[in-house]
Amino acid sequence: MTQTPMHVAVAALTLVVAGGLVAGRQPVAAPPPAAAQVPASQAPPASQRQPSEVELSISGDPGTPPRFAVPEFVALTPDAAEVAKVVSAVLWDDLNFEREFYLIPRDTYTTVPQARAPGQIPYNAWRELGADGVVFGTVSKTGNDVRVEVRLFNVRSRQSVFAREYGGSASNPRVYAHTISDEIHQHQRALRGVARTKLTFSSDRNREKVGGTVQDRDVKEVYIADYDGANQRRITVNRTLNITPVWSPDGRAIAYTSYRKGVPDILVAYIYEGRSENPTAGRGSNFLPAWSPDGKRMAFMSSRDGNPEIYVMNADGSGVRRLTNHPAGDVTPTWSPSGTEIAFTSDRAGRAQVFVVSADGLGTPRRISIGEQYADRATWSSGPNNEIAFAAQTGPGYDIKIYDVSTGQTRQITFGEGSNESPAFSPSGRHLAFTSTRAGRAQIFTVARDGRDVRQITRDGNNFTPSWSQ
């Protein structure tokens, strides 16, 4: 089994499930992304799991989400204070992001005495603040080794419903919070959280100029960041135009459009191995790669036969097949979650509109953007919601709209604050990343699929065309 390199940093953590505390009705299996990290030998043997009457899922008042408090983790060693601060703050943000729980604001915790041990948790004080659940965590540090222990208590029953212990390096404390958040979401809501996912995008932030041209032209390189914008780093050094990056489904690679050889071509950067591949091998101009959901194929736009058309090939570049055949321009492919259909943009009906065609190219493409002046960059949700987001012209600029494939209805989630382009769904389909000029220059933002919770991810330079890892 191949381990997802995106989680290599996480893999350094060892996860110990506290036997006995985690028991009862809910499965204790780690969520899919973490599954590879947990050796089977570390999972509690079935015999240790006690049958229990403990209700493991904390509920809130009827009709409202459970209210959680995440007070600062306790530093068991003096030099663990900074890690404890970071882990608890990031965990609060991570849990808040999915809106499955109402997170009680941290500045109200001052009235609650800090517990140094689970036995000291002041349940009555938390109850007065309205908490249904409270997280208690400790951090100890030895050299560069960190141990983080975390429990989630039901404030009413005063029982521990979730307990985990992690060990690993202190180099990136945020990853402990992300792991805890994903596991709490999985454990409490059977939800695959996104706290350990990443974004990739194109940016001109290093302010280099393309060499060998008379005009003043900004280099764009490919960057990655955590889903919340932390840990932004550059992953290409091509000193030319590198745009439209997309994560491979296994998180090992990023495919992008590069002008490194003068003419645009598709490069695949294996970002944890320091190597790069060129599946299209310079046959014509090739743009806008899009991996199939199983990662075995790639759709892209190419002008190799004289006009921009959509093609599909195997991930290694073999078996190239042309999907569209129209004198108009066909561009920006995206796969359906099942891998059987591809949505793309075409101006065959006049201005740019979104069409869907079967992935084998058979049949007539059907138009799904109806009543739009102009629609581009369709992105198909891979989550349970069968939705296609796209950028639609709504005035001088663009807004993000979402087409519901099952109902045929389209709704709008941004409303003219700057121009909003290039939507990309999170793996659960509950959020989108997009490019917006609402803060001045072009920046990456995330937003919930109902249009709430807009967050700015980038601030440096101009940033474009995000993709969200699985």
Added chain:
Amino acid sequence: MRMKNRALGALALVALAAAACGEKTPPVVEAPMPPPAMDEPAPAPVVRERVEEPVPLPPPEPVAADDVGSRSLDDLNRNSPLAPVYFEYDSTDLNAAAQLAVRGNADVLRRYPTWTVTIEGHCDERGTAEYNLALGERRAAAARRYLESLGVAPDRLRIVSYGKEFPFDPGHDESAWQQNRRAHFVITSR
């Protein structure tokens, strides 16, 4: 296509044009046999003919009158003898002014037959980044097609689409957009 339907007429036109212009190799035209008519007398047999003419290579311009041949590539491109070709919004059509510009560039390329050129396709910022990659591609391709029809050898021309990535004018009004909707010619070797 009209040319196929009126093969003989086109043949004559090509011959005329070649004679009038006298500077390029006209394409070899092969007319397909029309299908035999069922009820009419057999038409006159189609005469197949190769139309060939030696290509006169104009002598280089005198140095005193024209220093184009001696400038560095960067200098050449900074003050280029090749004119940009401008497009309407979301259009890949070459209007009369655009055709005039391409014809002028064809003349320059005939005068300097060793030059190779990259035709860059550019778009204004009003379209989306992704769609504009295709639009820029089609603009560059339209300019290349017309140049080729004017006799410039295909292997001297390379196209590359930059979409809206490299605007010439950073402004956000029609005069800037007009500057940015173009096929831009860069001399890459000479």
